Amino acid sequence: RDVFELRLLLEQLGFQVVSLLDLNKAEMLAAVSRFLQLLGKGVYAVFYYAGHGYEHLGRNYMVPVDAPQPYSPENCISVQRILQKMQQQQTALNLVLLDTCRKWYNPGGALSQLQPLQPWGNTVYGYATSEDAEAYELQDGELSSGIFMKYLKQHILREKKVTHMLEEVLEAVGQDPLVAGRQVMEIKHTLKEPRALTDPL
Numbered sequence: 001r002d003v004f005e006l007r008l009l010l011e012q013l014g015f016q017v018v019s020l021l022d023l024n025k026a027e028m029l030a031a032v033s034r035f036l037q038l039l040g041k042g043v044y045a046v047f048y049y050a051g052h053g054y055e056h057l058g059r060n061y062m063v064p065v066d067a068p069q070p071y072s073p074e075n076c077i078s079v080q081r082i083l084q085k086m087q088q089q090q091t092a093l094n095l096v097l098l099d100t101c102r103k104w105y106n107p108g109g110a111l112s113q114l115q116p117l118q119p120w121g122n123t124v125y126g127y128a129t130s131e132d133a134e135a136y137e138l139q140d141g142e143l144s145s146g147i148f149m150k151y152l153k154q155h156i157l158r159e160k161k162v163t164h165m166l167e168e169v170l171e172a173v174g175q176d177p178l179v180a181g182r183q184v185m186e187i188k189h190t191l192k193e194p195r196a197l198t199d200p201l
Contacts, residue, residue, distance in 0.1 A: 002099065013198060029077070047097070052100065059078060093191070094123045095124045096125050097128075101133070124162055126185070133182070136178070147183060
C-alpha cells in the first residue's frame, strides 16, 4: 500500500517513478539499474525502500525475498552502494527513505567493501526508526502500512525544505501513541542548499 500511495504522491510532484514489489536479488539489482538510468546532473532523486532490512556499523542493507537466513551482505543489497552511484550522476538532491528495521542479528557477518561517499552536500536520509530499533506497521486485512509512511504521506507535498518536511514527520511519528518509546524516526543529512521536493525544475 505504501509503495503505491507514495508513487501517486511523487507523480503529483512531477517525478518519474520506478515502483516494484516483492523482488528477489536479481530483480532488485535490475530495478536499481533502471532507476539510475533516470538520473543526471541537476536531478532530484528519491530512493524509497520498505521491507526487511538491517544496519551494521552504519551501513544499511535491503533484504530481497530470496535471501537465506541469517542475512549477510553478499545476499542483500547495500544502500550506501546505491547512493554512491546516485552521487556519480551529479544529482542536485538524493533523498533516501528507509522504512526498515535497523537491528543487526548476525554477529558473524562481514561488511561489504565500500569507498567513502564524496562530500557533495546533497544527501538526505530519512530513517523510519532510530539505530538498532525496529520499524512498525499497521495491518489492515492483507494490506499493511508503515507508521513512518502514514505521516510522510501527510507531509510530502508541502512546500518546505526537504529536511524541514522530514522534521515534521519525525515529530508526528514521535507523538503516535502506538509506537511511543519504541519507534523514533531519524534524519541525517549533508544538504547545503534549501532543496524542496516541490521546487520547479
